[in-house]
Structure formats: structure tokens, C-alpha cells
Amino acid sequence: MFERSLIHTIRTCLTQFPAVAVLGPRQVGKTTLVKTLLGDFAKEVVYLDLEYIADQRRLVQPDLFFQANQDKLIVLDEIQRMPELFPLLRVMIDQHRVPGRFMLLGSASPDLLKNSSETLAGRIIYLELSPLHLLEIMPTYTYQQHWLRGGFPDALQAADQTRWHFWMESFLQTYVQRDLPDLGLTAGPATIRRLLTMLVGIHGGQLNYSELARSLDLSVATIQYYVDFLENAFLIRRLSPYFLNIGKRLVKAPKLYIRDSGLVHALADITDYNALTGNILLGASWEGYVVQQLIARLPLGVTPYYYRTQNGAELDLLLVKGGKPVVSIEIRYSNAPALKRGNTQAIADLQTEQNLVVTPEAEGYWLRKDVRVCSIHSVWDELRNLGVML
Known part of the structure; x- marks a missing residue:
């Protein structure tokens, strides 16, 4: 168990906002973090996992359920499974507006962010839980181990590199084949896996949609949609260029990074530290790792x-x-x-x-x-x- 720096921010926000949303990719530790945080929470907590059929059934009449538990903190995990709840959450909050009524956990999607931002404006704050940060895992792990394996807790703590590799491959298969389609991505799993592999090749470089479109035999608009989706799912980051009014001929394309360094290495089939230090991706991988640690x-x-x-x-x-x-x-x-x-x-x-x-x-x-x-x-x-x- 690692102490996540976001836990202090969550505590503060629960005393100020009726709804707090903690978003991040699958397997990043959202549920574990919140259960740890709420173990000594002042209010009684009701936890619902919206992927669990029994918990879904408790919300057959969600307005009655929320009203009956209006003095408790209601945690809705995997909220993207039931986006139709957002308009009702707004009504419930306005009827009984106190801090710490709802905590929403989700893997995010464009539709999720759009719906919640429209219906809960002024009532919710969004917090992002990134993969484990270097400052959160020292001194248990070195920066070399963290850089190689990335910040997903189960991957970082794998018993050896073979088990790390199996975990990362399982994560990729599950995320690409099930989770991203469930979030609303319409592309086929093979296309997204190819796209992610191609993005490794431009990791730390400038993003050129036209080149990706030609390589995948897709339209530029389709590639832009896929990249937008992957960013909203917290898998990649586009870093914008800074513009100065100094008459310079500035580069306008964003730089692209895959957020988790372990994911970069898994997609590039880099399985140990010696393979990393001898790989052509070494400089770009180090740059992306440092950028992620600093921005987080x-x-x-x-x-x-x-x-x-x-x-x-x-x-x-x-x-x-x-x-x-x-x-x-x-x-x-x-x-x-x-x-x-x-x-x-x-x-x-x-x-x-x-x-x-x-x-x-x-x-x-x-x-x-x-x-x-x-x-x-x-x-x-x-x-x-x-x-x-x-």
C-alpha cells in the first residue's frame, strides 16, 4: 500500500463540494484509494460498484435510494456504467445541498465528461488519479524500477519481470478489447492496438495526424477522434506548444506522450532494464517519464x-x-x-x-x-x- 498524495486533496474537496469525482485509467488504484480514505470518514458511507449486478439493482429506484441515504456519503464506482444518473444527481444535490454527498469514480470517457460537466456544473470537482508517482513509491522502489515498470500498482509490484510482462499484456488486451469499447470507442481492438504501437514510435515527438491516417488507411478525422478518445481515457497526453508574439515561425503541432512509461515499454516489447538502455527509444522514454512525473x-x-x-x-x-x-x-x-x-x-x-x-x-x-x-x-x-x- 502506497500513500497517494491525492488523498489530502480529496479530503479537502469533500468538505467543500457536494460531489467529488476521482477519474483515471483502469487499475490505477482509484477504488483502493477511496476505500482507504473512507475507512475513518466522519459520515457513514454507502459504497456501490456499478459493475456489480446486485448494486445495480439497489438503484432500480435511484431517487428513492438517494433520498433515503441523503445524510450519508454515497460512493458510485464505475459511474460511466450508468451515465443516466447525472441529471438525477443534480436534482438530489439541489434538494439537499451539503458537502460530501456523492463521490464518483470512473475511467472517464468523452460522454461521461460531457454529461457530468453539463448537469453538475458548480456542484462537482474533478480530480485525476495518475499512476503511482516517483515520490509516492520511494524508497521502496528506485527510479530505474519505476521508469521501467511504470506506475500501475500491480505492474510495479510484480514479483519479477516475467510476471510484469504478463500483467501488462493482460492489461492491454482487456483495456483495448473490452474497456475502451465499453467507454464508447467504436474502433476495432486490432486497430487500436496498432495505433497504440504506432504512437510508441512518435512518443516524445510531434503528432502528425496525416501520417498516422496514411499508415492505418483511415481518414484524418477518424484518427483525431481516436486520439481524442485515448487522451480522455488518460492513456496519452498531448503537450501543446507555447506561442509568443515575437514574430517567430513557431511549430504548432502538439507533442505526444504515452502517459505510463511501463505501457510504453510493454508496447515496444522492452522487458528489462538492459534492453531499455540499449533501445533506440531510450531518450524519448526518459523524456516522457520525466514529463509525466513533473506534470502530475x-x-x-x-x-x-x-x-x-x-x-x-x-x-x-x-x-x-x-x-x-x-x-x-x-x-x-x-x-x-x-x-x-x-x-x-x-x-x-x-x-x-x-x-x-x-x-x-x-x-x-x-x-x-x-x-x-x-x-x-x-x-x-x-x-x-x-x-x-x-
């Missing part, structure tokens, strides 16, 4: 971007607060990093006073007067000191 800990009001111009100026990650670039970050799988000419030009373009180079283990020295080298372990203190990290 950003506070409200801090927005991540990347920066690149057609003249070659580039930075892997840019954190913007109040509309102003606060810190630029370059990610290198090297303990003796050097800035490229494009990095220097990007820093000059953005005029960021704080600039970091994140490495596996090198830390605590100035590469130049405005660029500091840090490790995956020390970057958190650097960013907290700048006010851009939880």
Missing part, C-alpha cells in the same frame, strides 16, 4: 507547454504561471549534459530566469549562470523553491 505534481494555475521554432530553438518543457513563462526545463538522459544551440536560443526567446536540465543522477551545479543541472530526485526541491510544484 503541478499545482493549479501552472500550465505545461513545450517550445520549438522552425529555426531550431527548442525546450522540452515550459511551465507558465499567470501567462508568463516561469521556468524552462530540458530533459537529458546523461549525467554530463550540455546545452544545444537550440536550447540557448529558446532561453533567449523566452527570457526565463530559471532554467533546469533534468538528468538521471547529476545534480546541484550550475551549467552556466542561468542554467542549473539537477537530478530526478532533486528537481522537486528546485521547483518547489520556484513555487511551481506541489
Whole structure:
């Protein structure tokens, strides 16, 4: 059992909002987290798993059930199974509006987010539970183990790499063949598996819908829909470019990352650490891993971007607060990093006073007067000191 950092945020939100939604991919630990949290909760808790037939039957007359339990916290797990409940939840909340009436757990889908945001506006807050973060699993696991296996709890804790590989393959089969179609994705499992494999090839690179469409013999609109869906299911991330009004010819395509590094490695058939360090995906995998760890800990009001111009100026990650670039970050799988000419030009373009180079283990020295080298372990203190990290 790992202590999840989100648990403190959930506690606070339950004292403020009538409904709290905890969303994230399957097997990320949502149910375990909430059951742990509610073990000592002040109010009585009613837990319903909407994939369980007996619990579904308890909601044959949902309005009567909710009214009879209006002084309790009602947890609805796998809420996407019964999206028709959302209009009723709004009515129930308005009839008896107190904090902590409902907690919704779900794997998310475009329809789920659309329905709930329309019917529960002003009554609900959405919280995302990401795969286990590096700060949540230290010192039990090293960053190398975490990077290789990813943050799904069962995968990370597998007894050996063979069992990890079996778990990841089972997860992929189940998610692609059952869960994503249940969420509303109309593509065939073979198509989505091919798409995910192709996305590994551009992991950390710019997303070109036309190239993917040609490779899969599908329309650009269809590929865009699939990518949108995978992002709403928390499997991938599109990182937007940052634009400056400086007359630069800027790259406008988003960068694409598969969120969980273990999923990247499973799709690429990378089964151990030695295979990873010798693979052509090494640099992109490390970049994606660091990006996920950093973005998962950003506070409200801090927005991540990347920066690149057609003249070659580039930075892997840019954190913007109040509309102003606060810190630029370059990610290198090297303990003796050097800035490229494009990095220097990007820093000059953005005029960021704080600039970091994140490495596996090198830390605590100035590469130049405005660029500091840090490790995956020390970057958190650097960013907290700048006010851009939880």
C-alpha cells in the first residue's frame, strides 16, 4: 500500500463540494484509494460498484435510494456504467445541498465528461488519479524500477519481470478489447492496438495526424477522434506548444506522450532494464517519464507547454504561471549534459530566469549562470523553491 498524495486533496474537496469525482485509467488504484480514505470518514458511507449486478439493482429506484441515504456519503464506482444518473444527481444535490454527498469514480470517457460537466456544473470537482508517482513509491522502489515498470500498482509490484510482462499484456488486451469499447470507442481492438504501437514510435515527438491516417488507411478525422478518445481515457497526453508574439515561425503541432512509461515499454516489447538502455527509444522514454512525473505534481494555475521554432530553438518543457513563462526545463538522459544551440536560443526567446536540465543522477551545479543541472530526485526541491510544484 502506497500513500497517494491525492488523498489530502480529496479530503479537502469533500468538505467543500457536494460531489467529488476521482477519474483515471483502469487499475490505477482509484477504488483502493477511496476505500482507504473512507475507512475513518466522519459520515457513514454507502459504497456501490456499478459493475456489480446486485448494486445495480439497489438503484432500480435511484431517487428513492438517494433520498433515503441523503445524510450519508454515497460512493458510485464505475459511474460511466450508468451515465443516466447525472441529471438525477443534480436534482438530489439541489434538494439537499451539503458537502460530501456523492463521490464518483470512473475511467472517464468523452460522454461521461460531457454529461457530468453539463448537469453538475458548480456542484462537482474533478480530480485525476495518475499512476503511482516517483515520490509516492520511494524508497521502496528506485527510479530505474519505476521508469521501467511504470506506475500501475500491480505492474510495479510484480514479483519479477516475467510476471510484469504478463500483467501488462493482460492489461492491454482487456483495456483495448473490452474497456475502451465499453467507454464508447467504436474502433476495432486490432486497430487500436496498432495505433497504440504506432504512437510508441512518435512518443516524445510531434503528432502528425496525416501520417498516422496514411499508415492505418483511415481518414484524418477518424484518427483525431481516436486520439481524442485515448487522451480522455488518460492513456496519452498531448503537450501543446507555447506561442509568443515575437514574430517567430513557431511549430504548432502538439507533442505526444504515452502517459505510463511501463505501457510504453510493454508496447515496444522492452522487458528489462538492459534492453531499455540499449533501445533506440531510450531518450524519448526518459523524456516522457520525466514529463509525466513533473506534470502530475503541478499545482493549479501552472500550465505545461513545450517550445520549438522552425529555426531550431527548442525546450522540452515550459511551465507558465499567470501567462508568463516561469521556468524552462530540458530533459537529458546523461549525467554530463550540455546545452544545444537550440536550447540557448529558446532561453533567449523566452527570457526565463530559471532554467533546469533534468538528468538521471547529476545534480546541484550550475551549467552556466542561468542554467542549473539537477537530478530526478532533486528537481522537486528546485521547483518547489520556484513555487511551481506541489
